[in-house]
Amino acid sequence: MMEHSGESDDATNSVAKGASSFANMYDTHVDEVYRFVHRRCRDHALAEDITQETFMAAMRRTDDQPEITIGWLLTVARNRLLDVMRRQSRYEGKLRLVGVAQTTGHDTALAERLRVEGALGELSVDYRLVLTLHYIDGLTVPALAEHLNRSVKSIEGLVTRARRELRAKLDERVDGESAEAGGSDG
Template sequence: MNANVGTWRVGARTMQTRSEDNEFIKPGSAESFAKLVDTYQNRVFGFVRRMVPTGEDAEDITQEVFIRAFQSFDRYDARASVRTWLFRIAYNLCVDRARKHNRGLQQVSLQVSPDIEEEIDVPDNRWQPDALLEDAEFRQRLDKAIEGMSEKLRSVLLLHDKEDLSYEEIADTLKIPIGTVKSRLFLARTQLQNAVKDLMETQP
């Protein structure tokens, strides 16, 4: 069986135009807020759930994301996409929750020279469900491998490979340089590929 990691795109996003984004952001409009929640709630929860240890934490943070969003409608910068804005709120709340519980952010050893970060060409080898992922035990162990990554690597992997954000959108969401996005994504995929190899070697 091939040990390469395939693509991980589970439901590619539908492109939203700026005008459609603006339909979600109408200060004081319960209707636009309900539309925002209906459109993005599952996406935000899916991201948060992989960033925090428990489903209860994920539910609390997801709820808080939309409360913060509603309270910030009048400060929304229309130059940013709605989903980038929401994921930024979600990520910051995940970081705050980790620090509050004294877990902190795991330290990341970026073994890539800062001088070449901007030149990294990250192969587009996102993985998608295939025969391998039909094995429930394998999926569970793979999820554990992702959860075991540092939050810095895991967040970039999830935003790019699952939520389909571009390098630029991730950089805007996490407030980091594009070169750092590329290096973290490269390292995250390398870790995931190594985890898959280890898992496959233990398969009967």
């Protein structure tokens, strides 16, 4: 009977340590994740929802991988925001088909943003992360190096390669759209 009690204490301590670890990770990163999402969507409620979903995913993941990094959290948050934006874009597209919505300059900006986000989505996680943190969040190369635990030279090279790859992906998308537009004439 005593052994069972000891095992129960070990399990309770393990759960308490896991909860404490998650709480520390949450407290450390929640504001940064929220700001990251809010800067992209400019919607307080949506940013809160996506931040909550991101940390729910982290909570589920802590069983598999006890150390959750800020890079992982920001990638999850960005992917969830992209999912929402895609759903919203499809919905607005359906409304336009039935003549409910007006086409505006905002639609063009949204289409361009989705094109860039789509191209970013085709990049490796490292490339996406470094471009997002550098160009959207405004982190300097030295700040990126510190944030990602890498040397400044390594980050400079990574940013250069990531930019080159993004440019190639965007060019592929433009070429693909031109081919589709040209093919519809024939």
